[in-house]
Amino acid sequence: MSAARPGPGRTRRRLRAVVANAAVALLTLVTLLPLAWMVTVSFMPRGESSHSPPPFWPSRWSWENYYELLVRREIDGAWFDYRILPALWNSLTVAALATLFGLLLTVPAGYALAKLQFTGRARVLKLLIATLVIPGQVAMLPLFLLMKEVGLVNSYAGLILPSLAGIFAVLFVRQATLNIPDEMLDAARLDGAGEGRIFVSIVLPLLAPITVTLALFMFLAAWNDFLWPLIILTDQHRYTLPVAVAAIAREHSGDGELMMAAAVVTTLPVLLIFLALQRYYMTGLLGGSVKG
CATH class of the missing domain: 1.10.3720.10 (MetI-like)
Structure with missing residues (x-):
C-alpha cells in the first residue's frame, strides 16, 4: 500500500509554519546582531573598530579595555580611575x-x-x-x-x-x-x-x-x-x-x-x-x- 499524500490544507499549514519560523529567526538575528557586535568590539585592540568597513571579529582578543575600565591604574605618575x-x-x-x-x-x-x-x-x-x-x-x-x-x-x-x-x-x-x-x-x-x-x-x-x-x-x-x-x-x-x-x-x-x-x-x-x-x-x- 502506498503512503497517503498530505492534503493541500496540511501542506499550506506546514508552509505557513516554515515561513513564520523563518521570520522569527530573521528577526532574532537582526535583534542580536548589534549586541553581538558590541561584545566583540569590546575585546578589540584600540582603534580597530574605527576601520572602514568596521570588522565584526577582533584581529586578536584582548581584555585591555575591561582592565582599563575596571582597574584603577597609574599612567605616567597619574592615577586614572573611571569609577x-x-x-x-x-x-x-x-x-x-x-x-x-x-x-x-x-x-x-x-x-x-x-x-x-x-x-x-x-x-x-x-x-x-x-x-x-x-x-x-x-x-x-x-x-x-x-x-x-x-x-x-x-x-x-x-x-x-x-x-x-x-x-x-x-x-x-x-x-x-x-x-x-x-x-x-x-x-x-x-x-x-x-x-x-x-x-x-x-x-x-x-x-x-x-x-x-x-x-x-x-x-x-x-x-x-x-x-x-x-x-x-x-x-x-x-x-x-x-x-x-x-x-x-x-x-x-x-x-x-x-x-x-x-x-x-x-x-x-x-x-x-x-x-x-x-x-x-x-x-x-x-x-x-x-x-x-
Whole structure:
C-alpha cells in the first residue's frame, strides 16, 4: 500500500509554519546582531573598530579595555580611575531599593483600587489614568525644586522617591487583580480573615507572576534611568552607571572599544536578572490574567 499524500490544507499549514519560523529567526538575528557586535568590539585592540568597513571579529582578543575600565591604574605618575565599579554598586543599590519600596507601595494600591470599596475610588482611578498622558520630563523641574526644598538633592532618597508611586505600576496590578474572583475573597471574609490576611495569603500568591514582571520593569527603569540621576546627583561618587558611562564618553568620545566595554558592563547584570526570572516574566507578560 502506498503512503497517503498530505492534503493541500496540511501542506499550506506546514508552509505557513516554515515561513513564520523563518521570520522569527530573521528577526532574532537582526535583534542580536548589534549586541553581538558590541561584545566583540569590546575585546578589540584600540582603534580597530574605527576601520572602514568596521570588522565584526577582533584581529586578536584582548581584555585591555575591561582592565582599563575596571582597574584603577597609574599612567605616567597619574592615577586614572573611571569609577565604574562604584557606579555599578550604586546602580544595583538604587535599582534594588526602588524596586523593593515600589512594590511595597504599588501592589497594595492596585489591589485596593480593584477590590476594596471606598469613597472616591472612581475619581482616583480617573485621575491616575489622566496623569498618564503627562510626560515625565515636564515634572522634573518642579520635582527638583521640591527635592531642593526638603534637602534631598544629591542623595539616594531624592533619586528613588519620585519613582516609588508609579501610576503605570498601580494600574498594571489593578488590572491583574480584577481577574481574581470576588467569591474567593468573600469566602475568606466569611471565615473571619481580615483584609491584611486576605492580601498576604490569597492575593499575593495569585499575583506572583505579575509581581515578578512588575519588579523586572521597575528594576530596568531604575537601572537605565539617566536624566533624573544626572539632574539630582552632583557628586561623582554617587553617580549611577549610565551617568558614569556618559562622563567617560565625554572624555573618550573616539574610543569605541572602551565605550563598548562599558556598555557590556552596563547590560550584563540586567541580562542575567532577566534570564533568571524569565519563567515568571513570560507567565506574567503573556498570561495577563489570574485564574481563580
